[in-house]
Amino acid sequence: NTICKRRPVANILQIDKRRRRRRRRETSRTKVKAPQADLVETFDTVKETKTDDYVNNNSEIVDKPISTDDIGFWDTYDDYDYEDDVEDTDAGEEGSGRPRIDFDQFGPDSRIDDDRDLPADIYCGIVTTVKEKCVETNLLEIWKFEKDLIYSTTQEEIIDAVNLLRRSPWSSHEVDFVTQLGGVERNATGHVVSATAARMYWGIEVPKDAILVKDGLGGVDLNPGDQDSLDWEEEFINISLNTSVPGVTVYPSAAKSFGEINAETILFDTWRMVGGYSLMFVYTMLMLGRLNTMEVKLYLSVAGLVSVGMGLVAGIGLASLLGYAYTPIHSALPFLCLGIGIDDMFVIVQCWFNMKRSEGNNLPLDESVGITLKHAGVSVTITTLTDVFAFGVGAVTKIPGLESFCVCTAIALGSIYILQISFFTAFLYLDECRIRSGRDGLIPCYTHKVTRSTSSHSRPRYFNNFISIYKKLLSSVVYRVCVMVVTLTLFGFGIWGCTLIKQKFDPVLLLPDDSYLRKFLALNDQYYSSEVYEANVYTGSLDFRGLQGMETLVNDLDVMLQENKYIESHDSWWTELKKYAQNFKNYSTWEEFNNEEDFQLLLSDFLFSRDGSRFRVDFKFGEEELVCGKPAPRITSSRFPVRYLPLDDPEQHIPAKHSLEAVIANSRVSEVAFSHLPIYTAWETDEIIGTELWRNIGLAIMAVAIVTLILIANIQICLLVIVCVLLTLTDIVGFLHFWNMTIDIISCVSIVLAIGLCVDYSVHVAHAYLVSQGTRLEKSMNALQTIGPAVFNGGFTTFLALVLLGFSQSQIFLTFFKVFILTVSFGLFHGLVLLPVLLTIIGPLGTEEDSSAPVLGSSAVSPQSSAASSGQNSPTKFGHKNMAFIQECGLEVLSAENLDKPRLKSMFGKKGSWDVEVGS
Secondary structure, X not given: OOOEOEEOOOOOHHHHXXXXXXXXXXXXXXXXXXXXXXXXXXXXXXXXXXXXXXXXXXXXXXXXXXXXXXXXXXXHOOOOOOOOOOOOOOOOOOOOOOOOOOHHHHOOOOOOOOOOOOOXXXXXXXXXHOOOEEOEEOHHHHXXXXXXXXXXXXXXXXXXXXXXXXXXXXXXXXXXXXXXXEOOEXXXXXXXXXXXXXXXXXXXXXXXXXXXXXXXXXXXXXXXXXXXXXXXXXXXXXXXXXXXXXXXXOOOOOOOHHHHHHHXXXXXXXXXXXXXXXXXXXXXXXXXXXOOOOOOOHHHHHXXXXXXXXXXXXXXXXXXXXXXXXXHHHHHHHHXXXXXXXXXXXXXXXXXXXXXXXXXOOOOHHHHHHHHHHHHHHHHHHHHHXXXXXXXHHHHOOOHHHHHHHHHHHHHHHHHHHHHHHXXXXXXXXHHHXXXXXXXXXXXXXXXXXXXXXXXXXXXXXXXXXXXXXXXXXXXXXXXXXXXXXXXXXXXXXXXXXXXXXXXXXXXXXXXXXXXXXXXXXXXXXXXXXXXXXXXXXXXXXXXXXXXXXXXXXXXHHHHHHOOXXXXXXXXXXXXXXXXXXXXXXXXXXXXXXXXXXXXXXXXXXXXXXXXXXXXXXXXXXXXXXXXXXXXXXXXXXXXXXXXXXXXXXXXXXXXXXXHHHHHHHHOOOOOXXXXXXXXXXXXXXXXHHHXXXXXXHHXXXXXXXXXXXXXXXXXXXXXXXXXXXXXXXXXXXXXXXXXXXXXXXXXXXXXXXXXXXXXXXHHHHHHHHOOOOOHHHHHHHHHHHHHHHHHHHHHHHHHHHHHHHHOOOHHHHHHHXXXXXXXXXXXXXXXHHHHHHHHHHOOOOOHHHHHOOEEOOOOXXXXXXXXXXXXXXXXXXXXXXXXXXXXXXXXXXXXXXXXXXXXXXXXXXXXXXXXXXXX
């Protein structure tokens, strides 16, 4: 009773008449009182009765029998109006003399007795003393929740009550019990004869002085509650789910249900995430090292993942220090950080392998690490900067959660980059020291007695075979045409899907299919499809000066009703107040009481009247209390409901909301006036999510283009990278439509994340092509040889991390799964298949001199390099020129033309000799 939502009864004279009838029976044996004396005594008795005697307690309905020796209506809930001489033992309880259901009082011809002729003090005494009843809306109101009547009812009585009752015997308010039924069947006369579903409602509210508590499930509390209300809802859900009635299934829905189920689903699917990360870790360990106990990269893999974790924590922490909140959207952050972080790991290790193939094991470790970072650092730096700027521009979005996510991601990726080139590289050095000293990869304290020659820098035979076959394919015109046809076909479907995909955020999709709330909502849609959204229109401080605004507001709403434009109905207290003033206070128009004194007193009388009592809960008067018979205090806020017409998608509910907001703004009823509906959060997201998505994508692409152009300094390469990124994003968005997805806040975040991943796939290959030498085909093949495995492994680890989420029941994780699977698939296709084809056709070439002259110290590996080598112990490995390496080291190319230059001769010491290959 302390948390139930209450409302006053409509007919207070039922109370007074019941009281007077009992008194007449008690006094008829002694003396007869005048009506006036009886009325005064009734009022005195009401005033002298303790407040506790009026408390409505549901348990009394069940446990306490009705007796004429009782104190009366107040403890027995007898609101019926019947004559004392009625004895209907067939219809009611045996010997009670009352009807089971009073159709005369509550049926089609029912009327509420006029209570306006009572003296003001007596009327106010009755009204203010009677406790309000808890809001319980269901068919059991017909029998006033009395257990004996409910269990003894018949099907005929139920059908009669549903068809004939117009008012609730429980509260005397108007009610249509048919609207509480679903799957209704009617006979030829239109009367209800059966139904397959019934809806029941219990209203609770949080007391003003209650302490709000968190439910511990995270997220945003749209319906906060105190501990009592949360405990009540928990018990309500448990009782409903554990109710066992043959042929009946009960599905509950409470205010906490949505957040609780969604959080539990995410928590359960966390184990799938852990499983995916475990698969990713095992694959990373295997790919970084070799399948033997000495060369396995267990601890190096752990170090790489730890560096990603530290960067992630740093990003969240620094963003929090800057005032950006952690939201549920941030649950996608580990996927992106691991995808990009592990990709950087593979690039660094791949360059380490390339260096060892080029330079052997003769270089000191510190110099080997330096050479590795000189080559890997450029590629990793380019991708990191493009990612950081791509997410940094997301800070301009209008969605606070997306803004916080983008800023946090940019900081995290920058932190991961710093840790990868420092922390991870340090472990790479230590791991190579372990291998050279013959220590075991699983138990480092154990040293192998026989040191085997390490094979970390040798390629598997199957890889060499694949490169040989792929080189033939890449040089084939038929293969190139097939790749272009497949690309254009995918792009065509992508464009088609982009034109069809809808912008709609449906919160129901966040619930698992087998959850009780999802089933409740499905049945609600099936049986109560005419259900419409009901918003509340709120006003701020209001006095008689705002009445013109209320008149304008209600008139505009009436116009929308007449035009059947977006709203179905409204229930404004202003309309009823004008009727009350005209019918019972002799005001002809509202302008007559448009002054402070008359309006405040009229409002008070109205809110304590039969017609206006139901609006009392829609007003707030600040610290002052509303007192019957006295002018109402100044209104601090008010509200009234507006029911929308059925709205299916953003094309309907966005204009509907805007139209209602325009009407409210035009009325100028108060300084603060607005409408609110919980679903507005989804509607407002639908309104801006499309614009925000395309704007963020455009800004991210622009940032990628600028950064790539500055760092790579080649317009052709930059344009090809942008083309691959645009093709990937188009295919992702388009194929999401064919995968039954819509554009919402979750998919928007995921698509923005996809930019960071698909950029990496293309930039690594493009940069490797740029620093290679030879013909377009040789440069393309060399790029695939040197960096292709790292790119593929980076994408495949992302796939492994997400593959188990395909079995998730959470829409959040399913969205991540679908978006990132498409990202990996299309990103790898465009980066490893399409881009090499484009590079063999229109890729940039170096100068004629650069394409023919050999290079000193190149780390690029070509088929000619091994043949040109003068031996295992030679300090120089020959191959095509790596211009980036040459520029970094300050070296010049040795050729027949410049061999005799004095400055070049001074680079060599007096001791030792160099073998120089001169191009023909």
